[in-house]
Amino acid sequence: MSSPSPSLPSAPSTSSWWAELRAAALVGTARRPAPAPPDRLGSLLATADRETALLDAAALVAAVRRCAPPRPGDAASGPAGPDHRPVAPDRAVQLVDLLLHQPPAGPRLTTVLLTHWLRTADERGARAPHHLLPDLLALATRDASLRPLVARVGDARGRWLAAANPAWAWMDADAAPVDVDPARWGLMTTDERELALLALRASDPETARELLESTWSTDPAAARATLLATLRRGLGPDDVALLERALDDRSAKVRETALGLLDRLPTSARGDRMAARLRGLLSTSGRVRRTLQVELPLEPDPAGVRDGLGAPRAGGSQRDHWLATIIRAAPLDVWTEVSGTDPAGTWRMLRDDRVRSLLVDTVVLRRDARWAAAVLADTWAPRLLALLPPGEVAPLVAPRVARAQLHELPALLGHLATPWDPATSRAVSRRLTGDPDHERTSLAAASLAEQLARGLHPDVRGELRAWGERLAPEQRRRIAPVLSYLTLVPDITEAFS
Numbered sequence: 001m002s003s004p005s006p007s008l009p010s011a012p013s014t015s016s017w018w019a020e021l022r023a024a025a026l027v028g029t030a031r032r033p034a035p036a037p038p039d040r041l042g043s044l045l046a047t048a049d050r051e052t053a054l055l056d057a058a059a060l061v062a063a064v065r066r067c068a069p070p071r072p073g074d075a076a077s078g079p080a081g082p083d084h085r086p087v088a089p090d091r092a093v094q095l096v097d098l099l100l101h102q103p104p105a106g107p108r109l110t111t112v113l114l115t116h117w118l119r120t121a122d123e124r125g126a127r128a129p130h131h132l133l134p135d136l137l138a139l140a141t142r143d144a145s146l147r148p149l150v151a152r153v154g155d156a157r158g159r160w161l162a163a164a165n166p167a168w169a170w171m172d173a174d175a176a177p178v179d180v181d182p183a184r185w186g187l188m189t190t191d192e193r194e195l196a197l198l199a200l201r202a203s204d205p206e207t208a209r210e211l212l213e214s215t216w217s218t219d220p221a222a223a224r225a226t227l228l229a230t231l232r233r234g235l236g237p238d239d240v241a242l243l244e245r246a247l248d249d250r251s252a253k254v255r256e257t258a259l260g261l262l263d264r265l266p267t268s269a270r271g272d273r274m275a276a277r278l279r280g281l282l283s284t285s286g287r288v289r290r291t292l293q294v295e296l297p298l299e300p301d302p303a304g305v306r307d308g309l310g311a312p313r314a315g316g317s318q319r320d321h322w323l324a325t326i327i328r329a330a331p332l333d334v335w336t337e338v339s340g341t342d343p344a345g346t347w348r349m350l351r352d353d354r355v356r357s358l359l360v361d362t363v364v365l366r367r368d369a370r371w372a373a374a375v376l377a378d379t380w381a382p383r384l385l386a387l388l389p390p391g392e393v394a395p396l397v398a399p400r401v402a403r404a405q406l407h408e409l410p411a412l413l414g415h416l417a418t419p420w421d422p423a424t425s426r427a428v429s430r431r432l433t434g435d436p437d438h439e440r441t442s443l444a445a446a447s448l449a450e451q452l453a454r455g456l457h458p459d460v461r462g463e464l465r466a467w468g469e470r471l472a473p474e475q476r477r478r479i480a481p482v483l484s485y486l487t488l489v490p491d492i493t494e495a496f497s
Contacts, residue, residue, distance in 0.1 A: 080160035085127035085153070092121065092495035093129050095488070100135045105488065106481035111143060112453045113485060117492050118149035124496045127155040137161060137168050147171075170195065186215050190223045194230060201233040213242060221251035228257050235261060240268045247306055259308045259329075263365060266331040270307055274329035277304070281326070282338040284349070292339050292349035297322045320354075327358045332371055335359070343374035360384065382415035394423035401427040406435070406444040410451065418454040425457035433467040442475035449482045461486045 034053045037060070087093070096117050103110035121128065128136055133154055140150040151158070151171050162171030180196050188196070193211075200208040212227050219227070228246055231239050239261070246258035247270075262270045281295045296319040300309035304322075308329065312321035332343075339346040350356050360381050363371040372384035376396060385393055393416065401424070404412055413428065420428070435441045445452065445468075456464065465486040468479055476483070 081156045083127055083155040083157055085125055085155050087129050088121050088124075088126040088153075089495055092117070092126070092492065093132075095492055095495055096128070096132060099488075100132060100139070104481075105484040106449070108450045109453050109481050109485045111146075112450065113488055113492065114139070115146065115149070116489060118146065118153055120492055120496050121153045122149055126153065126496065128153045128158070130157050133158050133161055137165075137171065141167050141170070144170075180211060182211065182214065185211055186218070190226055193223075194226055197227060197230040198233055201230060205234040205236070206238065209239060209242060216242075216245075221249075221254060224249065225251060225253040225257050228254060228261075231261055232264075235264055237265070237267065240265060244269065263329050266329065266366065271329060271331055273303070273307055274326050275331055275334050277326050278330040278334050279338060281323070282334070284339060290339075290349055291351055292335075292346060294323070294350075294352060294355045296320070297326060323355075324358050324361075327355070328362050328365065332362065332366060332368060343371045344377055347375050347378055363387070382412065385415045386417040390417075390421040393417075394421050394427070397424050398427035401431050404431065406431075406440055409444060410448060413448070413451045413455065416455065418451075420455040420457055422457045422459050425455065425460040426463075428452070429456070429460045429464050429467075433464065438471055438475055442471055442478045445479045445482055449479070449485075452482060453485050456486075458489075461489065 162168035372387035
């Protein structure tokens with residue numbers, strides 16, 4: 001009689017073994033032998049040399065993963081713990097069920113409505129119903145923007161479900177504090193470490209940076225570049241030392257990543273070096289009408305090449321590329337220091353359109369509201385609108401919305417932060433509802449559906465909804481998703497009251 005087959009090991013033990021196998025394959029069996037399998041699988045592997053043992057183990061773990069994949073909805077281990085939030089009210093549950101299974105507003109607007117439902121539930125301290133958690137987890141796996149909200153309203157049962165499916169591992173990372181074992185850091189895949197660092201940077205950036213540095217000298221170049229990019233979350237002065245070190249990396253990708261991050265830190269040592277280079281290129285002339293002139297830089301020395309003044313990747317003028325790099329990296333204060341006046345005066349002193357465009361790029365990169373307001377007071381640069389406080393946007397935008405052709409509205413509104421303030425929302429609504437050509441305006445409203453959904457202030461939605469109800473049947477059908485959205489938003493809010 002044959003002996004019984006060993007039962008399959010649990011998902012966590014198999015996953016850990018698989019991670020160690022991949023680490024051994026990466027560095028080679030000469031440096032690291034294949035790890036021992038979980039006890040219940042050991043009898044299935046014969047004694048062999050290191051290379052054969054690694055291949056046999058990989059084949060076995062692949063078979064186990066095919067035969068017993070984690071099933072969504074199954075618990076990883078033990079019963080679920082108690083939830084900490086009450087379930088959403090019945091009417092709210094009915095609405096989210098409708099959005100998930102019979103969405104009335106089209107796919108793009110359904111995502112906006114689900115975001116509104118999740119955010120409202122979170123604000124009211126409610127959780128999602130258990131029977132809809134698999135759908136919400138699957139949806140947030142496809143759309144990462146929903147993950148933080150799903151993690152919170154999923155509560156304890158959501159984390160319990162997510163433990164059974166590796167694709168839902170983000171749930172625990174977003175809902176619970178990150179706890180990484182430094183001893184296992186080098187055994188984790190690059191993807192696993194990237195997710196861990198991004199989560200940890202939000203709560204403990206110093207520990208995240210220390211983990212990154214712990215394997216810096218042994219990680220392959222692709223991993224160094226990927227993991228270095230996680231410093232973008234919570235980027236600050238304490239990261240400068242590692243970024244300076246990365247400027248000397250053998251990998252061009254690592255150096256490029258470090259330069260991009262340092263562009264966001266104008267007070268760093270590189271920022272100081274670029275400030276000195278920019279000062280040497282700026283000069284003023286004229287007495288009555290003063291002008292700020294900008295020269296093109298000369299051939300850089302090795303220190304300049306290290307700071308990013310190399311050959312342009314896409315061809316073009318080298319000197320123009322060097323100037324763009326210097327302007328992007330130097331502090332904005334250099335411009336006012338040389339001009340001797342404020343940002344508005346400095347902007348008016350510039351005559352070169354190319355330099356002005358580069359300066360706008362830098363203002364956007366630094367998200368500097370003071371410079372944005374100064375530029376917009378003189379020049380229409382819609383990319384800067386999102387940097388202004390809400391109260392300063394409407395006086396600039398509302399007149400342009402009123403004069404804009406319908407086909408110009410998507411680009412114009414695309415530069416605004418959402419949601420819009422009441423005055424801007426009213427200007428958009430009146431541009432659509434006040435046009436007598438309902439055929440054209442219904443087509444325009446359909447093309448603006450997502451922007452209207454994300455932008456319109458609640459006080460104005462009723463005005464647009466009433467206009468839609470007055471349209472001819474074919475025109476109303478055209479904007480049906482927008483009308484459904486405008487009806488459902490207040491319904492969702494009221495359902496949680």
